Amino acid sequence: HGFVSQSCISIFGRHVNVCLIARRSTRFAGTRFLKRGANFQGDVANEVETEQIVSDGQRLCAFTQMRGSIPSHWSQDISKMVPKPQIQVVICDPYAQTPSRHFERLLFHYGAPLIMLNLVKKRERRKHESIISKELEYSIRYLNQ
Known part of the structure; x- marks a missing residue:
């Protein structure tokens, strides 16, 4: 699964070709709410690599970005009819082994530096997404020691 689009655009009278390629990973694939977090090999759910050329x-310039689930063992129970199923961290990983495997794979594939951008909500009335945001922050702090 993926997406490809190419277009020629004009920027200040100069013609530029832009290509966008999105590739979905098959390593821990699944539908939203059914696949969450990461497996023990460090493969994250709903991972997509997007490359802009x-x-x-x-001249040629390329930019690659990855997005995917937080590399931790978490899930949501969707058996109840609620708009936002509660997030549960299902396996304690104090040594950040799963995130470490995930980041090692990214470093091997893309090289350094890796720039992480946490897009998960941190300020909430009821703790929801901030639970896994803290997992990510802990993992990064632990692995950077």
Whole structure:
């Protein structure tokens, strides 16, 4: 599964080719709410690699970004009819082994530096997404020691 689109656009009178490629990982694939977190190999749920390639005919520039589930063991019970099923951390990983495997794979594939951007809500009236945000922050702090 994935997406590819290419277009020629004009920027300040200069023609530029833009290509966007999105590739879904097959390692821990599944539908939203049914696949969450990561497996023991460090593969995260709903991982997508998006590559943007820009060329003006003389120069070429590429930018790659990854997005996926927080690399921790967490889940949501969708058997109850609620708009936001409660997030549960199902396996304690004090040595951040699963996130470590995930980040090692990213470093091997893309090289350094890796820039992490946490898009998970932190300020909530009731703790929901902030639970896994704290898991990610802990993992990064622990692994950077």
